[in-house]
Amino acid sequence: MISVQSKKRMDNIMTSLFLCGAGFAVVLLVAFVGFVIVEGFSGMTPEMLSFTGSGMGNMFFNTLYLVFLALIASTITGIPAGIYLAEYAKKGRITHWVRMAVETLASLPSIVVGLFGYLVFIVMTGSQWNLFAGSLAVSILTLPLVTSVTEDALRNLPDSYRQGSLGLGASHWQTIWRVLLPACFPRIMTGLIMAAGRGFGEAAALMFTAGMSTDINWSNWDITSTSCPLNPFRPGETLALHIWALRTEALHADAAQQAAASSAILMILVVSFSLAARYMSWRIDKKMGGNK
Amino acid sequence: AGCGGEQKSESSSNTAAVSGSITGSGSSALLPLVKDAAEKFKANNKDVTITLNAGGSGTGLKQVSDGSVDMGNSDVPAETKLDKAKAEKLVDHKVCVMTVATIVNKDVGVKNLTRQQLQDIFTAKVTNWKDVGGPDKPIVLVTRPKTSGTRALFKQYAINGAEEADNKSLETDNSGILIQSVAQNPGAIGYVALPYLINDKSVDVLSIDGVEPTLENTYSGKYAVWGYEHIYTSKEPKAAVKAFLEYIMGDEYGKRIEELGYGVSSKMQTKEVH
Amino acid sequence: MNAIEAAVSRAHRSEKAARTFITVCGIGMALVPFLIGAFLFIKGTDTFFLFGHGVGEFLFSGEWNPSDTAEGGGQVGAAKFMAGSLVTCLLALIITLPLSISSAIFMTEIASPRTRRLIQPAIELFTGIPSVVYGFVGMTVLIPFLRSIFPMPFGFSVLAAGIVLAIMIFPTITTMAADAMAAVPKAWREASYGLGATRWETIAHVVLPAAKGGIFTGIILGLARALGEALAVAMVIGQMKVFPTSLFLPASTLTTAISADMGGAMEGGEYSAALWTMALILFLLSFLFIFLIHQLNAASSLKGGK
Amino acid sequence: MAELTTTLSGYGAAQQKEASQDAAATRELEKESAKLTEATFDVTGLDLFYDQTQALKDISMKINKNEITAFIGPSGCGKSTFLKTLNRMNDWVEGCRITGKVLFEGKDIFKEVDPLALRYRVGMVFQQPTPFPKSVFENVAYGPRIQGINNKKQLEEIVEKSLRAAACWDEMKDRLHKSALGLSGGQQQRLCIARTLAANPSVILMDEPTSALDPISTQKIEDLALELKEKYTIVIVTHSMQQARRISDKTAFFLLGELIEYNNTVDMFTNPSNPKTEEYITGRFG
């Protein structure tokens, strides 16, 4: 029979092992971020941050804009798809395959998605690289995430919400729209943040869809013109792609510093976006959830 | 040289007119040059938007023949990457010359190799620097992918068409990473286009058979590892594209081409077709 | 018609419209992977139908020498790349699993909920970092470091790729595992404690077994991510076209091979066809993984008798 | 559907800006007269299956207007299942099959009444309080909104009236726009009753509404039920014989899906006619 003491010793040993594992992982991650940010800021010049041809301002803007478009695309298709799986789909073979298909989509190599996007969004539509096509390609990558987060969120809601609403004579859709979706908003938001993260970091899928250069004119607000910053049908290089280009084939003397600075900026962008979105969903959650 | 002045005035005279958009894609080796040219060109043609992509020569040629871009940039003639019917529909513009230089890690100390030695090294017949007059150090081969234009030139003109030893060499997707790899790995040898070396002093450049890879030697034909860089367009390109090609091949921009490390096509004295 | 009838018929109408839209979205999105699959299938089977290679050659031969022409006639044995992909993924998994599981256990079982709320978003952040950045840090920091402590000729190696991939898939596996563990009913924990079990015993005998479905899903998704990653791996693995025989030597993977040559290969040529076949293989592997998750999940829930 | 729609006209009237008091008065009258003529629910030969298992066996009973009817019986005997049948909440349960007839105010609920309209008229309160994660106001306004009322003023009126009717206006009037999830269990349950009332039903079904509550909240809900039966027909499921005794007019005893006995509460508890009923109410099992 094991003595209580030896059990406790074992417990302590394992607890410290987990602590070490988790600690090591955290240190590693912090060191990683630290390295990228220090590296980036040490070689940064104000000119690099400018919104001109040589600065990364335009890429910064493109990144935000593309992720924004991609989020819209995956929101208006991914959330309905999630609702379909959670609420409308009948249990059975077809749903099973739909779900597997969705998950396969999530694990597709992005380079494959990029080539597919090129074929469908560029060649088949007869257009040239543009942010919109890029955002669609990114949304192929993020759709599964949004869909499955929505589905899970809906499934995990207490059944009482559904019962309460249906019992009042609400139709299924009224229940979904007025009760269920608002109730799982924070979780869907988390899904969207993660989707955005994927968009911020994506490069391979954009090479053939969004293009690798940016030519915009900040005084041109004619939305149909290809140099208008807000025109989604213009080519635009994102920060991640810019970093890739700088690391691989740039000729300027300061390409390496620029790449490092871009990496740091992108990292900060990802972090602050995620913090802001979390703060927002926390606020909404608090408003709805009362003082739980 | 005399006609240079004429061309100059010609090119500046047609700057005012053009507007519209230009797109191009393809060779990563050519991209920095075209990007640079685009920036300069836009200084005089505010209404033009120019969008450029890398992707590789094969991609550029495919896209220009698909019609999804206006200019397909390539390290190699279109015939090698497209079927005949498609290639014939395109027009070739030899915009510049790219010289490929052999580079080694700084600690190797070797400054010159014969073509035979190079071939032996890249086919892994020779695996230690001491066999070619260097220190006792294993040779680390760093190459480019098989479909790379740079590699094609190097294979054909530097190592007599011999097949590189794929299973003994590190491969890098692009020239930027190749330089870093050579700079980092003791005993490493590789090759990149001259432009990548203009700003980079982290590696040593080798002469082949005593001839340094410089533009002068390329123009004169003494240094053999070079090739034309092509921009392919359709037979009837847009006005803006036409103007841009004229600009990039003009004398005024020629100076800039040399600054960047490429050779100007019109200065080539040999009549070889690379 | 009075107000109530109007409300009812309005409700029925909106129900019908919403259901149609949502079903279309659901089915539509399910079609996307099939479209991609079909696209890859069309492109990827040229190797066999157009250039007359055998499936066996492609899967099991190590002779890789496709010709970059429309005539073909080269050799398309992709076994090296498949082996490279599998070995690096497995290695990444072996490296990341202890860390992920520890972190997940720490977050759900040891740390306070507040700490967990702090750590989890931080971990999720790492999915948003471009793979180039991972690759670059790997190349500038990891490779010199490895070279200095292990006897390896290049630094570029299977090991380096494994480590970089491990870091990249860490967030996926950790988050999934933590979610699965958090979902284990409190009642089971209480029952275990009530029998005099320590925390470790409860974790080992109750929490982990109960969460293993979710952990497994995380592992498979992580693996799929690792399998599909190209840029970061390309920068550290050395891309030598050999079988992965040693941790300390370079190798190639399916993705690195595709991304290295896809752009330069001749459209419609044998080389590009072979690359597309590799993309098809990647797709099929991802699908196989997902299929496996579902089989396993189904099996384990059957066991539960529910 | 003529009759149904007449009694449903409460809101129609309100929208036509008639004084709501008038509407209430009308309804009152209608009810009075209806009471004389017919039961609210008239169930005959109801069988209910969950896939293969039969959960209700040949149930026939009438439920009277403006009375409280209690369902008692041991766990799993089908009380909740039967309750849910009355407003067709079973529609949402996969594999649930029903035969037999249920008349609501004379109309067959499976054939002649739209389920949504039925549920407007037959409200439901559950065992666990089920407030939505919205403000108190939005919770109560939910039913009216579903029924197409969006006028702010009108909604405010309905909310206040319903909260007052559910005896929680005073507690909640200062926190109308705060989340309902912050309320205590008892408050939440009364809020749910208010929410049901706001939808303007004529019947309220309650499934063990107090079993999750402390005794003081339970007391309040029971008082409320007694008050509400003036205007509404109430059916309540309870596991507490004491509760059934305290508040109901009629009691139905279920066992294993069968309706064993259905009688006036007083008679049933003083003089059960079935030995099983006696065993159960004297606490020999369950």
Added chain:
Amino acid sequence: MAELTTTLSGYGAAQQKEASQDAAATRELEKESAKLTEATFDVTGLDLFYDQTQALKDISMKINKNEITAFIGPSGCGKSTFLKTLNRMNDWVEGCRITGKVLFEGKDIFKEVDPLALRYRVGMVFQQPTPFPKSVFENVAYGPRIQGINNKKQLEEIVEKSLRAAACWDEMKDRLHKSALGLSGGQQQRLCIARTLAANPSVILMDEPTSALDPISTQKIEDLALELKEKYTIVIVTHSMQQARRISDKTAFFLLGELIEYNNTVDMFTNPSNPKTEEYITGRFG
């Protein structure tokens, strides 16, 4: 800790290959003698706080060996909280603070007894059956395994003995190696009791063990409890006064964290000394 380890020696003895009957007999003897000298639990002046709110107020009571003690009282009165205090399951609740003294077999459970060892001796059965997602066998073997018994033969013996003791050996002997989650609710609950017995406790705490079960399963568990009290001390929380009456020797009535009355069950139900107790057991509230 000498005494605790002596009484814990049941398994030690088994490992030394003594006949298990001997060990049981020894334990029996030990218990007999202990019964004369002291109560199993002796609680004095127990206060318990969840953060700021006080959930138990100055509780003092003795719980006797080989008796069934029932805790009754309305929801939220602190029954479960008190039960959990007895085997220190409250240790796991954040913000839970306890003052006062609880003696288990004469030792202060907060100072002199290790909580793990305490829980070996004081087993617990919950309201919802909580079988682990493992086979029936592994569920029952869980406690012994935790205590370091890994010998297959010995485990099999213990499992069989425990399942027999929990009156479910016959039902389960053919499905020992199938998942326990496939059992019915009543079977699951008896399995949980068997699991508790297998850990060789002397006290079993049961928190509303039948409230999720149908009447037939409830009956079985009640019979089981009556059987088990021969060997074990049982404390049972129940919301059913009938149940308390049917099976317990002593009943404790809690209200809002206070122990209102504690007496022999018969006395309490026939002649409650506190008016509140009377109100509660006659069903005037709760």
